[in-house]
Amino acid sequence: MVNEDRTAVARQAAEAGAAVAVERFRTEIDVEQKEGKTDVVTQADRDAQVAVIDAIREPYPEDAIVGEEEDELKVIPDSGAAWVIDPIDGTNNYVRGTRVWGTAVASVRDEEPLAGATHFPALDDVYWTDGEQTYRNGDPVTVSTTDDPEAGVVAPTLWWDFDARDQYGRACQAIVDRFGDLRRVGCAQAALAGVADGSLDGVVTNLRANPWDTVAGVAMIRAAGGTVTDLDGERWRHDSVGLVASNGHVHETMLDAAQEIGRIE
Structure with missing residues (x-):
């Protein structure tokens, strides 16, 4: 049940962040450079991260949060429960109007992942795992069988x-x-x-x-x-x-x- 709860929250948090980001996709947004000319951030990243954190904080107010933007932790704690979040992974795609970007959320304990979800709203695809099976849009998926x-x-x-x-x-x-x-x-x-x-x-x-x-x-x-x-x-x-x-x-x-x-x- 614990893992089911965390899987559900990962999905909800990823959906919440993606909903914020997709509203501004392919609109006029200000783009800032971080450490390199292709390492960019937008206000949509920051606002989407707030939405992700809000979705996590309600059921898990004491858990650590590791996130790309703003003042969140940048390293996963050695012990205890934590959430690892990226409000817009693929921001350079996002700002160019390319559909391949998403909001990613993972639940970890003692550095080991328990569950995760990534929502790609412009592709209409949602992936998640409960640690035992991985799903795309509700259907189980597996790796390829290619051996050559x-x-x-x-x-x-x-x-x-x-x-x-x-x-x-x-x-x-x-x-x-x-x-x-x-x-x-x-x-x-x-x-x-x-x-x-x-x-x-x-x-x-x-x-x-x-x-x-x-x-x-x-x-x-x-x-x-x-x-x-x-x-x-x-x-x-x-x-x-x-x-x-x-x-x-x-x-x-x-x-x-x-x-x-x-x-x-």
Whole structure:
């Protein structure tokens, strides 16, 4: 029952944030740069985060909240219950009018995910997991059965800034050398959801990911039968260096590709 409650709240909170964000999608909004020219934020991000937090605080007023915007925690606590939220994952897509963006919410305890949800309102898709099964729009989904890398489709994820474009180039080269095709999604949670539902066979980065970009999607992949590790093939954690996610069947080839990109601490 506890996990069912947290799954329900994750879904409600993701829906609340997405409802705020979609109202302003493809409208005139002010865009601010954060640390880079493609690292942007809008007032819609901030307002959507408030809606997500309000939906969580009512049933769980004492839980920690880890979030991308404003003054929320930036690191998942070592112990206790916490929520990891991203009001608009894929903000660069959002501000350009591209539909691939969403609101992600994950419930964790003692650093381990219990439940997660990501709402992609412009795509009319909602994903969630209770830790045992992953669903898209209410229907159970599983990872793909592709076992031939040359038939596989893989996405490089997160963003290599201008001082790391050599790694971005190596990531793309490593993928196209080994796999049938490459997708650049522009939204980490959408890419991870794609592995969970089988529309992608893998996702890779050598970067240390932010928890709000990854935790909900990683939980979905694992519950859908997939594999998520760090660059060394060890079980991925929210503070791991690198993220290699796959359907499991092509994971060794995914690791080869990841290691070719190079390690960044």
